[in-house]
Structures are given as structure tokens and as C-alpha cells.
Amino acid sequence: MVGYYIHMAARSLRRNPVLTGLMVLAIGLGIGASMTMVTVLHVMTDDPLPGRSAQLYTPHIDPLPLDYKQDGGGPDASDNLTWPDAMALLTARRATRQAAMAGGNLLLRPDRAGVRPFYVAGRYTSADFFTMFGVPFVHGGGWSAADDAAGAQVVVLTETVARKLFGTADAVGRTVRLGEHDYRLVGVTTDWAPKPLFYADNVGNQYSDADQFFLPFSVAVNQDLQVSGNQSGWGKDESASKRSDTTTWLQFWVQLDTPAQVAAYRQYLVDYSAQQKGLGRFQRPPANAKLYSLMGWLAHENLVPTDVRLQLWLALGFLFVCMVNIVALLLAKFLRRSGEISVRRALGARRRDIFVQFGVESALIGVAGGALGLAVAQLGLWSIRQRPDDYARLAQMDASMLLGTLMLAVLASMLAGLLPAWRACRVPPALQLKAM
Amino acid sequence: MQIRPILAALRRHRMATVLIALEIALACAVLCNACFLIAGRIDAIQVDSGVDEASLATVQLAGYENAHAVDLNARVLAGLGSIAGVQSVSLLNSIPFGARRGTAGITTDMAGKHFGGVVEFYVGGPGSLSALGTRLVAGRNPQPDDFRPFTALMPDDASVQVTRALAEHLWPGADPLGKEFWLDKSHFRVVGVIDHLVRPDPGGWPGDSRDWSVFVPAQSSVYLSGSYLLRAAPTDLPRVLRDARAAIAKIAPDAVLDQDGTQTLGDLRTRSFQKDRAMIGMLVGVIVALLLVTALGIVGLASFWVAQRRRQIGIRRAIGATRRDILHYFQTENFLIVSFGIVLGMVLAYALNLLLMTHYELPRLPLVYLPIGAAALWLLGQLAVLGPALRAAAVPPVVATRSV
Structure with missing residues (x-):
């Protein structure tokens, strides 16, 4: 029966090619615009580290004094940890793996003739960083916890930087001059960068930033290297050093494998805060300590710019207008066929049959509109990729979005066909037959 | 031109009329607010720097x-x-x-x-x-x-x-x-x-x-x-x-030359407003698509009604109505539907602006945008209905006597 309906629908649509074209065009434009923005939002809120993200958590404690005033537009000072707190969490080893980290820009001075010094962005971190995040190495590996403790002068570079520096990626053991110091190269990673760079402080372009070097953060503290993230202090002494217990600048991530571990770690954070409060260092309630999951932290950070949200709402509003348009057109079209409906009813068709018949016709418009919508969305995504924003290059459609587009188109057109089909099946046959 | 018979006819197509008016209302609301957003961005882009931009460049060193x-x-x-x-x-x-x-x-x-x-x-x-x-x-x-x-x-x-x-x-x-x-x-x-x-x-x-x-x-x-x-x-x-x-x-x-920061002021200015330009492009695209779809909706519905009323038009022509009368009938009908939509649209535009004000820290929509949006939609409606209305006016009186 459905085959017959499809045949009938195709005939009916061909009878008014202009009207059919208008409806397909409307649904295609609406779906195309909406799916462009939905895709952008989808890639921006996607899992940056699939397979590992479920075990990754970031602890947050509140070391701020009671009278600390949060600057309206400024960064939240308790988003990061102070050095003493990070060291305490690091040495307590309550999680499977844990690492403290902060970003920095350093001047790289190549030894090779003809290569001018250039700035590289990278991360000061601790040994577990590489195993916890699963950073893939091309040569060598990360450093050890002993290197962290000793403040060893070691560095890990990405493949691109290593090649630029030495002409080859296989350069483990060679010396790298970063800023004013020499470091021994212990490992070369692939050009690895989660999108967004979830573990970085929320100041840069987290969708395009990538770390090009990794140094032990104990070295960064010892040598007082430049830090690129937020550094918020509330101490009385102006000469806030990196070791100060009133300056937050470190991010901290832990790996917790089981729900029991998560609960235990959460309790540990509260206990630690209570202990520090007992010592008189903290003033705020220990219950302020929080443990965010990776996706929870990204939701909290809210990296999607307001312009993108505004554009999404605009696109969805446009789709809604298109749908209202199609409802009106379908209504006119279906009711014009009152005579045909009445004949079918008189010959024994039930109301439900009429309803299904017109439902199939709307769905057919949806399929055609969805195909057009896909083309429009590809065009839209291409235009997004030309934008200067840091997320622009990520704007690509994956299989799930492709399927979603078609589904949404069919769903939207069937929804639009609902009211006209219902009205059509309520046409009183006797009156129409008499008029014929 | 008598409005009463037009209203009576519209009452027979209540659902379709309301839907088209609703579409126009939504278009009006989005149009007013989108134009307002565009004006804000253009204002930002055209900011007077107060300096001789064309003659200036900067050199940035580090390291x-x-x-x-x-x-x-x-x-x-x-x-x-x-x-x-x-x-x-x-x-x-x-x-x-x-x-x-x-x-x-x-x-x-x-x-x-x-x-x-x-x-x-x-x-x-x-x-x-x-x-x-x-x-x-x-x-x-x-x-x-x-x-x-x-x-x-x-x-x-x-x-x-x-x-x-x-x-x-x-x-x-x-x-x-x-x-x-x-x-x-x-x-x-x-x-x-x-x-x-x-x-x-x-x-x-x-x-x-x-x-x-x-x-x-x-x-x-x-x-x-x-x-x-x-x-x-x-x-x-x-x-x-x-x-x-x-x-x-x-x-x-x-020292190390900061390649990115060493630019002419003109290039720096262009770069700093790139995002605003992209947003303007997007908004203009939405407005054009919205007006296009609305116009297509009006064309589609009007064509349908003309085809549906061929016999009635023929009868009216046979008993003395001129082509001009028929043309005016459809134009007036469109004007009424659009006006109904605009009234609703102004309320919606204001509501949408309130929503944007709370979520995106936008200023209040100046009232001048409302008559501009209304005029644009009236014009759009008249242009869209012209084709179908002319086709209606061309219906010969003889249709009244043919094929029952």
C-alpha cells in the first residue's frame, strides 16, 4: 500500500512542479542553514579525547579569602591551583595518574644556520601527562617522576618542531636551547592536539592552539619561566612568585578509573580543603571543592562563542519560517483535492488511509528537501571554513551529521504535513461529491 | 474597493491565511532584529580611529x-x-x-x-x-x-x-x-x-x-x-x-621580529574586524533567504487561490467587473494579510529584542526599525502577489459559462 502511496504522491507532486519546487527549495534552505550551524556546534562540543575522556577529571579547590571580590569580566581566580596545592595533590598520589600543568611561550634558538629564532607555545607539566592523555610518541618518551623531583633539564618536542630544528624527527639526546637555557631532548611526539585543547587555561584559541614543546613544570618554577595563562593573586606582597600560596596559575588533571575512585577523590578534596582551613590557610567552606569530569568541565567553561549561538538560533528560526510556509502551501494543495479525497472515501478508504497517503506525500518532499539541504549545508560549511575564527577549520560534516540532516528534513516536512493531512482527512465526502 | 467581501472570502480559508500571516510576522521580527544587529556591527567597523591610518605601520620586536x-x-x-x-x-x-x-x-x-x-x-x-x-x-x-x-x-x-x-x-x-x-x-x-x-x-x-x-x-x-x-x-x-x-x-x-604584529595599520584594522564582517555576511544571507522564502510562500498560495477561483473570477468578469477590479481584489487581499502579519510581527520583534537583550547584552531596538521592516514586507508582498494577480485579471469572462 505504501508503494501505491509513493506512486500517487510522485504523480501529484509532478502535477504542480512549480509548487513542489517551492516547497523543496524552502525545506532545503531551512535544513541547510540549520544543519550548518548544528554541525559547527557539534564539532565544538565534541569529545576531544574519545576513549579516555570518561576517566579524566579536573579537581578544583577554593583557596580565595572571604573578602576576595571577583572582577566582573575577569577570569575566575579559583579556576586554577596555587603551586603548594598542586604539589600537595601531586605528591598525595590519590588518583591512578595525575599531572599539574601550565602553558608558556618560549623563544626557540635553533643551532642550524639559516633558521632564525622563533617563538613556540608549549606546556610545563609533570611525568604522568603523557601516559594519562595517551600522547603518541615517534621517538623516545616522556620523563620520569624522578626527573620532575630533581628538576631535570629535559624537553619533549613535537615532530614538526623537531624537524624544523634538526632536520629529522630522530633527534633524541640532542640539546635544545629554549629561552636562556639548554635542555636535553628525551622524546618526540606526533603533532598531537585535542580539539579543543581542554587542559589549557581558557585564554587563547583552544580550537586551533597546540603544544609544541613539553617541559617539567618544576623546571619552569625553578627558572621562573614565562607563563601564558591567567595568573590571579590576592596576596599582600607584590612580588608574587610562582611558589606563592596566594597566586593561582596551574591546571590539574587526574585519571580515575572507577566510580568508587571518583567518590573517594571528591571526598579527599573536601578533606584537604578542611585541613587547610584548619591550618588557617583557607577561609571558604571546604564543600566548595569540586571535581569536574572532562565533558563537565568543557560545559562549565562554555567555549562556544555567543556569535555562534546567535547564528544557530537565527538558522533554527529560519527553518521554522520555512516550515510555516510549507504548512500553508500543503494545506492549500491538499484541500484543493477535496474532490479526489471524497471519491476515495466513497470507494471505501478510511480516514487513516487518506492521512497516510498525504503523510507519504509530505515525507517525499522531505527527502527531496533533505538532499538539497545537504548541498546547502556543504556550501554553508565551506563558507564557515573561510572564516578567521579558530574553530573554522573544524567545520566538517561527519556520517552522523549527514544522516541527521536527512532525518531532520523528513521529520520537519512530515511535521509540516501533519496539520494539512489531518484537515484533508476530515473533508466531508458527501458534500464534495454532490458538488462534483 | 470593498474590503468586506475580501474578508468574507478569507474567512473561508482561515487556516492558510493565518499561517501566511504568521510567516510574515516571523519574517518581520527577524528582519527588524537582524537589521539592527547589522547596523551595530557596521557602526563598530566604521569606528573613527582618529589617526592617519593610511600613512602608519608598526614594527614589533621580542626576544x-x-x-x-x-x-x-x-x-x-x-x-x-x-x-x-x-x-x-x-x-x-x-x-x-x-x-x-x-x-x-x-x-x-x-x-x-x-x-x-x-x-x-x-x-x-x-x-x-x-x-x-x-x-x-x-x-x-x-x-x-x-x-x-x-x-x-x-x-x-x-x-x-x-x-x-x-x-x-x-x-x-x-x-x-x-x-x-x-x-x-x-x-x-x-x-x-x-x-x-x-x-x-x-x-x-x-x-x-x-x-x-x-x-x-x-x-x-x-x-x-x-x-x-x-x-x-x-x-x-x-x-x-x-x-x-x-x-x-x-x-x-x-631580537626576533614579530611577523604577525608587524603590519600596516590598514591591515591591522581589516584583521581586527574580520569576525564582524563574517557576522554581517551571515545576517545578510539570513535576511535574503528569509525574504525569498516568504515571497515564494506568497506566490505559491496566491497562485493556488487564483487557480481555485477561476470560475468565480469568470463570473465576476461576466457580470461587469473590469480586469482592474480583479487585479485590485488580489492586491488588497495580500495587503490585508501582510498588514495582519506586520501587526503581529511588531510584537514579536519587540519580544525577540527583549530575549536578545537578556542573553546577548544587546541594546534596545530603536522604534525606527519597525516602520522600515513593515514597509519592506508590504513591498515584498505586493511584488510577490503581482504575478498571480495579473494571471487572475487575464481570466476571460467566458470561463463562467464553461464546464461545470
Whole structure:
């Protein structure tokens, strides 16, 4: 029966090619615009580290004094940890793996003739960083916890930087001059960068930033290297050093494998805060300590710019207008066929049959509109990729979005066909037959 | 033209009429707000920087040791100054549309009780203000002995020039000359007022606060180094900047040229408004698509009604209606539906604006956008209905007597 309906629908649509074209065009434009923005939002809120993200958590404690005033537009000072707190969490080893980290820009001075010094962005971190995040190495590996403790002068570079520096990626053991110091190269990673760079402080372009070097953060503290993230202090002494217990600048991530571990770690954070409060260092309630999951932290950070949200709402509003348009057109079209409906009813068709018949016709418009919508969305995504924003290059459609587009188109057109089909099946046959 | 029979006919197609009116209402609401958003972005893009953008470029250096900063400044000023076509080279910490290096909150009393707002400090060496080409409206430009040495982030005592917008904000109605303000312990006295000098990042500031800038004269120092202002004739500028980039390698082998920051002011300006331009493009695209779809909806429905009423049109023609009468009938019908939609649309436009105000910190929609949106939709409706209405007018009276 459905085959017959499809045949009938195709005939009916061909009878008014202009009207059919208008409806397909409307649904295609609406779906195309909406799916462009939905895709952008989808890639921006996607899992940056699939397979590992479920075990990754970031602890947050509140070391701020009671009278600390949060600057309206400024960064939240308790988003990061102070050095003493990070060291305490690091040495307590309550999680499977844990690492403290902060970003920095350093001047790289190549030894090779003809290569001018250039700035590289990278991360000061601790040994577990590489195993916890699963950073893939091309040569060598990360450093050890002993290197962290000793403040060893070691560095890990990405493949691109290593090649630029030495002409080859296989350069483990060679010396790298970063800023004013020499470091021994212990490992070369692939050009690895989660999108967004979830573990970085929320100041840069987290969708395009990538770390090009990794140094032990104990070295960064010892040598007082430049830090690129937020550094918020509330101490009385102006000469806030990196070791100060009133300056937050470190991010901290832990790996917790089981729900029991998560609960235990959460309790540990509260206990630690209570202990520090007992010592008189903290003033705020220990219950302020929080443990965010990776996706929870990204939701909290809210990296999607307001312009993108505004554009999404605009696109969805446009789709809604298109749908209202199609409802009106379908209504006119279906009711014009009152005579045909009445004949079918008189010959024994039930109301439900009429309803299904017109439902199939709307769905057919949806399929055609969805195909057009896909083309429009590809065009839209291409235009997004030309934008200067840091997320622009990520704007690509994956299989799930492709399927979603078609589904949404069919769903939207069937929804639009609902009211006209219902009205059509309520046409009183006797009156129409008499008029014929 | 009688409206009563038209209304009676519309009542027979209540659902379709309401739907088309609803579509027009939504289009009206989005149109008004989108136009308002576009106007806001255009206003931001067209901000008056107050400087001779076409003649200016900046050279940014980094990676040198602090101990060599003053020596580096002397070498760069002399070296770049000798490039053919360069009118002047001077020290300036930040630049409109470039990196921001002197944003700070000031107070209008020494104790720090009366907060004056967050302003931009342009700290510049001799010749930098005249190179910028700002226009003095009161007081005086910096004199040679205004440029003093300093050893902290900011000079601790200076005679400064402020923009007219900042003077109006700090001392409304009063003569700003001789007035004082403080940044922590640093003390500043106003000796001149300049017409405009925009912040490096005007996009992030509302209204007149885009122009809250202070020019602080100072001498070469660790805290005023590595950032230079080049002035040349507009036609020479690209070539001069190319030469300057090449010369830096010889003049300052100990420093690293910031390739990204070393630009002409025109290029910096274009770059800093790229996102606004993208947003305008998107909004214009939405408006065009929305109007197109609305027009197509009207065309589709009107065509359908014309086809449906062929016999009635024929009968009307047979009993004496002229083509003009039929044409006017459909035009009036469209006008009524669109008007109904517009009335609803104005309410929706206002509601949408309230929503945007709470979520996106947008200002209130000025009322002038409503009649503009209404006129646009009336025009659109009449254009869209013209084709179907002409087809209706062409229906011959003989149709009335044919085929029952």
C-alpha cells in the first residue's frame, strides 16, 4: 500500500512542479542553514579525547579569602591551583595518574644556520601527562617522576618542531636551547592536539592552539619561566612568585578509573580543603571543592562563542519560517483535492488511509528537501571554513551529521504535513461529491 | 474597493491565511532584529580611529634581553629612520587595532576612592603623537621636556593628552585642562585634549568608551621598547614596511621580529574586524533567504487561490467587473494579510529584542526599525502577489459559462 502511496504522491507532486519546487527549495534552505550551524556546534562540543575522556577529571579547590571580590569580566581566580596545592595533590598520589600543568611561550634558538629564532607555545607539566592523555610518541618518551623531583633539564618536542630544528624527527639526546637555557631532548611526539585543547587555561584559541614543546613544570618554577595563562593573586606582597600560596596559575588533571575512585577523590578534596582551613590557610567552606569530569568541565567553561549561538538560533528560526510556509502551501494543495479525497472515501478508504497517503506525500518532499539541504549545508560549511575564527577549520560534516540532516528534513516536512493531512482527512465526502 | 467581501472570502480559508500571516510576522521580527544587529556591527567597523591610518605601520620586536632594551631602541630608531621614504620612526607601546599593552583602571583622586573607568594608556616617545596625526582640540601637544625617563610599568608623574570622550566622561561639562587622575600611585595631569584616539581593541567596548585613551609622553626605557611606529607616504608604505622587515635582521640580530604584529595599520584594522564582517555576511544571507522564502510562500498560495477561483473570477468578469477590479481584489487581499502579519510581527520583534537583550547584552531596538521592516514586507508582498494577480485579471469572462 505504501508503494501505491509513493506512486500517487510522485504523480501529484509532478502535477504542480512549480509548487513542489517551492516547497523543496524552502525545506532545503531551512535544513541547510540549520544543519550548518548544528554541525559547527557539534564539532565544538565534541569529545576531544574519545576513549579516555570518561576517566579524566579536573579537581578544583577554593583557596580565595572571604573578602576576595571577583572582577566582573575577569577570569575566575579559583579556576586554577596555587603551586603548594598542586604539589600537595601531586605528591598525595590519590588518583591512578595525575599531572599539574601550565602553558608558556618560549623563544626557540635553533643551532642550524639559516633558521632564525622563533617563538613556540608549549606546556610545563609533570611525568604522568603523557601516559594519562595517551600522547603518541615517534621517538623516545616522556620523563620520569624522578626527573620532575630533581628538576631535570629535559624537553619533549613535537615532530614538526623537531624537524624544523634538526632536520629529522630522530633527534633524541640532542640539546635544545629554549629561552636562556639548554635542555636535553628525551622524546618526540606526533603533532598531537585535542580539539579543543581542554587542559589549557581558557585564554587563547583552544580550537586551533597546540603544544609544541613539553617541559617539567618544576623546571619552569625553578627558572621562573614565562607563563601564558591567567595568573590571579590576592596576596599582600607584590612580588608574587610562582611558589606563592596566594597566586593561582596551574591546571590539574587526574585519571580515575572507577566510580568508587571518583567518590573517594571528591571526598579527599573536601578533606584537604578542611585541613587547610584548619591550618588557617583557607577561609571558604571546604564543600566548595569540586571535581569536574572532562565533558563537565568543557560545559562549565562554555567555549562556544555567543556569535555562534546567535547564528544557530537565527538558522533554527529560519527553518521554522520555512516550515510555516510549507504548512500553508500543503494545506492549500491538499484541500484543493477535496474532490479526489471524497471519491476515495466513497470507494471505501478510511480516514487513516487518506492521512497516510498525504503523510507519504509530505515525507517525499522531505527527502527531496533533505538532499538539497545537504548541498546547502556543504556550501554553508565551506563558507564557515573561510572564516578567521579558530574553530573554522573544524567545520566538517561527519556520517552522523549527514544522516541527521536527512532525518531532520523528513521529520520537519512530515511535521509540516501533519496539520494539512489531518484537515484533508476530515473533508466531508458527501458534500464534495454532490458538488462534483 | 470593498474590503468586506475580501474578508468574507478569507474567512473561508482561515487556516492558510493565518499561517501566511504568521510567516510574515516571523519574517518581520527577524528582519527588524537582524537589521539592527547589522547596523551595530557596521557602526563598530566604521569606528573613527582618529589617526592617519593610511600613512602608519608598526614594527614589533621580542626576544631581546631587558638589559639591552634602551640600546636596541636607539639602534632601531636610527636604522629604520634611514630607510628611504620613512617620514618618522618613534616609540609607542600599543597601536590602534594592534596589541593592547596599557589597559588599566584609573581614579580621579589620590586615595583611589573615585573610580574613573578602565582606560587605555598609549605611552609614546618623542614624535609619536604627531606621527599618529591626532587632532588637538584644546590645550597643547607634548613639549620636549614632557618626555621623561621612567623605571616602572608607567611613568609616575606625567603631563598627558586625553581624548574628548574620556574628558567628557571623567569631568562632564567642566574644562578638563589642568585636571588630574591617578593610576595606583602614578599621577597624571591633563594638558591637552585630542579629538579621537581609539583603543587597540574597540570591538570589545560599548559606545563612547571605545575612545577612552590617554597619551603619556615618555623616554626610551625597558618598559617602552620593542614597539615602534613608522610613518611614510601612503603610496610608499608597503615598500617601506618590506624594507623595514629586511633591515631589522641587520639592525637588531639579537631580537626576533614579530611577523604577525608587524603590519600596516590598514591591515591591522581589516584583521581586527574580520569576525564582524563574517557576522554581517551571515545576517545578510539570513535576511535574503528569509525574504525569498516568504515571497515564494506568497506566490505559491496566491497562485493556488487564483487557480481555485477561476470560475468565480469568470463570473465576476461576466457580470461587469473590469480586469482592474480583479487585479485590485488580489492586491488588497495580500495587503490585508501582510498588514495582519506586520501587526503581529511588531510584537514579536519587540519580544525577540527583549530575549536578545537578556542573553546577548544587546541594546534596545530603536522604534525606527519597525516602520522600515513593515514597509519592506508590504513591498515584498505586493511584488510577490503581482504575478498571480495579473494571471487572475487575464481570466476571460467566458470561463463562467464553461464546464461545470
